[in-house]
Amino acid sequence: MDIHSIAEPFDLQKLRRQIPLMSSHANGHPLVYFDNAATTQKPLELLESLNNYYQFHNANIHRGAHYLANLATEQFEDSRVAMAKWLNASEAAEIIFTSGTTESINLVAFSWGQQYLKPGDEIVLSTTEHHSNIVPWQMAAERSGAAIRVIPVDDNGIWDLTNLQTLITAKTKMVAVQHVSNALGTIQPIEQVIAAARAAGAHVLIDGAQAIGHFRVDVQALDCDFYAFSAHKMYGPTGLGVLYGKRSLLDAMPPYKGGGEMIKTVTFEKTTYNELPHKFEAGTPDIAGVIALHASLNFMQQTGIEAISTQEEVLRKKMQTTLQSIDGVELFGDVDNKVPIFSFVLDGIHPYDIGTLLDKQGVAVRTGHHCTEPLWSRLKVPGTVRASLALYNTEQEIDLFANALRKALTMLR
Amino acid sequence: MSSTIEIRQQEIISEFEMFSDWMQKYEYIIELGKELPLIATALKTDELLIKGCQSKVWLHASDASDGCLHFTADSDAIITKGLVALVVRVFDGEKPEDILQTDLHFVKAIGLHEHLSPTRSNGLAGMIQQIKNYALAYQLKQKQ
Structure with missing residues (x-):
C-alpha cells in the first residue's frame, strides 16, 4: 500500500467540514484564510x-x-x-x-x-x-x-x-x-x-x-x-x-x-x-x-499527498492568473514551479496598508519581510504582501480575495 | 490632564461617530495620512526613526519658547500615517507635564485599538512612547 495515499475521490466541501476554522468569520466577513505559509488550520482528527x-x-x-x-x-x-x-x-x-x-x-x-x-x-x-x-x-x-x-x-x-x-x-x-x-x-x-x-x-x-x-x-x-x-x-x-x-x-x-x-x-x-x-x-x-x-x-x-498537490496546483494557477490581471500588481517568484505562495507589491502602496484593508474584509494575509531580509535586499523591495493558500482553500475564495484587493486599491489610490 | 488635550480627543471621537462603516473610517484615516504635512527629508534620519516590523514612523520634536512641545511625524504606510496625524493633533503644542499625564483613550473609543497593539508592530505604539519620552526629557531639562 502506498503510505502517502489511501485517498477517496477528492471532495472539497467534505474536506472543509473537517477543518472547523474554515466556517468562521473575521471582522464580520466569512474568513478567507490565506496565511497558510505561516501556519495551516487544523483538522478535527487532530x-x-x-x-x-x-x-x-x-x-x-x-x-x-x-x-x-x-x-x-x-x-x-x-x-x-x-x-x-x-x-x-x-x-x-x-x-x-x-x-x-x-x-x-x-x-x-x-x-x-x-x-x-x-x-x-x-x-x-x-x-x-x-x-x-x-x-x-x-x-x-x-x-x-x-x-x-x-x-x-x-x-x-x-x-x-x-x-x-x-x-x-x-x-x-x-x-x-x-x-x-x-x-x-x-x-x-x-x-x-x-x-x-x-x-x-x-x-x-x-x-x-x-x-x-x-x-x-x-x-x-x-x-x-x-x-x-x-x-x-x-x-x-x-x-x-x-x-x-x-x-x-x-x-x-x-x-x-x-x-x-x-x-x-x-x-x-x-x-x-x-x-x-x-x-x-x-x-x-x-x-x-x-x-x-x-x-x-x-x-x-486519507486526502492523498498527490491529491493535495493536484488540488493546490489548481489554486496556484487561478491565483497567479488573478494576481496578474490586477492592474499595478508586481508579483515576485512568478514562475510555474511553485507551491501556492504569492508575494506581491502594488505600485507605491505599502504592504501594511493592503494587509490592513484586506483584514477589514475578512481576508488574512501576511505583510512584511517574512523573515527573509537578504532576499528582499537582493530583489530591492523592503517587503511584500504574502498570500499563501492550502489544500482547503477554494476558487471562490480567490475571487473574494481579488474583490477585496480591488476595493483596497480603490481606497488607497 | 490639559483641557485642550481632552477637547481634541473628544473632537476626534465625535468625528469618527459620523462614520457608519469601516470603509468610511479608513477612507478618512487615509485622507488624514495624505494631508499630514511631510516631515522634512533632512529629519527622516535613523535617529528619528521608530522601526516597527511592519511600517516605519519618524518623529521629530521641538520646543517653543512658551515651554510647549511641537511634533512633526511621518510614516511609510499611509494608514499608519493617518493614525500618526491623529496622535500629533492631540499632543502638538502641549506642555510636557500634560503630555505625560494623558491617557490616550480616543484610539480605543474610535475602534482602532488594534493598531496600537505591540504585535501589530507598525511603529505607532513606539511613537506614543517616544512622545512621552521627549516630554519627560524636556521636563527634566526645564528643571535643571
Missing part, C-alpha cells in the same frame, strides 16, 4: 487526538511502569514510525522530535557543528533562506571559525547555479538550504545542489518547512543528510518539529541538550548517553503534540 490524549491517556512516556505510561509511550513511538514511513526514512530512530524547524536547524548547527566544523571550513547557504536557516549557521561559524558562502538568486527567486562549482568546493562542510521559499513559494533545484554537495564530500541539511505540507518528500531519494520541518505547517500542532537525520551522522554527533531521557547512566564523574533517537530528546517532550501529529498524517494520507 483536535480529537489532542483531547483524547489529555482526557484518557495522559502519562509521561518511556519511564513509567504502569498501564497509562505504556499506552502513551506506544502511541508516541507509533507516531515516530508513521513519520519515518511518511518521509521514507530507513528507520524510526532517524526521526527526532523537536520544537519546530528552528530548533531542528539549531540542533544540527550546534551539535553537528561542534563535531565537524573547524577554522577555514565553509558553510553554503542561499540568498532565499529564512532567517532561521541563516542565524544558527552564523552562530556555528562564529564558534568554529568557519566561513559562510551564499548561493545567489535570479530575479524570479530561483537559485542561480551557474557558479555552483566555485561555491561548493573541498572546503565546504555543510550545505544548508531550503526546499521551497517561504517568501515566494518557488521550489528550488535542491537535487542539483545535493549532487554538488555529495561530489564535494559535504553534508546537506534541507529546510523543508514550506515543502512538507504540499508534496511528497522522500529523504532517501533526495539523499540529504538532514531534513527539518514543523508539524504546524502540515495540518499538525504548533510547538512541534521534526528533524530527520541519517543514523551514521546522528550517532557521531554529541547531544545538544542535557537532561532526563537522553542519558544511559549518570554519575558526577561521567554520564553516558542514550541511544538514538532519545539522545536528542532531553526532557519530557510534547507528548500530546507528537501523538496528534499522527492524526495529521492520517488526514494527509
